[in-house]
Amino acid sequence: MSQHHRVIIIGSGPAGLTAAIYTARANLAPFVIEGEPSSTSDQPGGQLMLTTEVENFPGFPEGIMGPELMMRFRDQAAKFGATFLTAKATKVEFGEKPLRVHVRDEVFTADSVIVSTGAQSLMLGLHDEERLIGHGLSTCATCDGFFFRGKEIAVVGGGDSAIEEASFLTKFASKVTLIHRRDSFRASKIMQDRALNNPKIEVRWNTAVSEIIGDDQLQGVKLLDTVTGAQSTLDIAGLFIAIGHRPNTDVFKGILDMEDSGYLITRPDSTYTNIPGVFACGDVKDHTYRQAITAAGSGCMAAIDAERWLEQQH
Numbered sequence: 001m002s003q004h005h006r007v008i009i010i011g012s013g014p015a016g017l018t019a020a021i022y023t024a025r026a027n028l029a030p031f032v033i034e035g036e037p038s039s040t041s042d043q044p045g046g047q048l049m050l051t052t053e054v055e056n057f058p059g060f061p062e063g064i065m066g067p068e069l070m071m072r073f074r075d076q077a078a079k080f081g082a083t084f085l086t087a088k089a090t091k092v093e094f095g096e097k098p099l100r101v102h103v104r105d106e107v108f109t110a111d112s113v114i115v116s117t118g119a120q121s122l123m124l125g126l127h128d129e130e131r132l133i134g135h136g137l138s139t140c141a142t143c144d145g146f147f148f149r150g151k152e153i154a155v156v157g158g159g160d161s162a163i164e165e166a167s168f169l170t171k172f173a174s175k176v177t178l179i180h181r182r183d184s185f186r187a188s189k190i191m192q193d194r195a196l197n198n199p200k201i202e203v204r205w206n207t208a209v210s211e212i213i214g215d216d217q218l219q220g221v222k223l224l225d226t227v228t229g230a231q232s233t234l235d236i237a238g239l240f241i242a243i244g245h246r247p248n249t250d251v252f253k254g255i256l257d258m259e260d261s262g263y264l265i266t267r268p269d270s271t272y273t274n275i276p277g278v279f280a281c282g283d284v285k286d287h288t289y290r291q292a293i294t295a296a297g298s299g300c301m302a303a304i305d306a307e308r309w310l311e312q313q314h
Helices: 014-025 046-050 066-079 141-148 160-169 189-196 292-313
Strands: 004-010 031-033 083-085 091-093 099-103 106-115 119-121 152-156 175-179 201-204 207-213 220-225 231-235 238-241 245-247 278-280
Touching (some): 004 014, 004 099, 014 046, 014 066, 014 292, 031 106, 160 175, 175 207, 278 292
Parallel strands (some): 004 106, 031 083, 152 175, 152 238
Antiparallel strands (some): 091 099, 099 106
């Protein structure tokens, strides 16, 4: 395997694999460092590997399983000449050319790098979370709300995202319980009013989820009153965790410009980072939409930006 590449892509979710398809078809022979299966943050295929049925990706009216969709992305990239390394990038050196990406003791050099390491949803840290994700437990109302039509569900969180998710879910659910561990929301006033005035939303203040109930499918949760210590059970068909996201950018700290929250900063209307030849796409730079289709579109942009930049250099 050649150690030097025209393009190295770090990450293999919808953004990274779309970038791989486009750069491969441009005869740039991309080398994809796709992540490690054992890693919850940088696993091959990204967050869709934790999703069961995907019904909102164009071209699949009957729906498709998340892992199968990602395998199709990967097969398509490989068909056009992309190569893959199932490992995690452990260090990068972007201070001089060629750009360097370390995978433990190995060093790979490149003329350009596309960063598509994604972001991970913050979880509650409870037993059975990973087992029930996609089986009644979700981190994306836009993705999964439709599956809970006419059912009672709950949302955990107290920020704008949680209230936005709860409000959106009332389009489908018969009732949404908003579970918040404090006695006031962190969300903006307009978002708070929206939730408190919605007859389908019931707020459980000073409450935390202490246990998830269900074998093959989520059936309910155990709740803990953070003031009195009293415990109760809530029977629900779905639980949406909306306590935030964390971009997978630790390896780029001090090298690529990023927001305080860790999301990478790119030039307006482009995927260019502050380092010439380094591009960023997908959820690692997007804290607004966080959808497979927007990540894929962003990956296409990064591939085209990288191809044009490489042409200018040579």
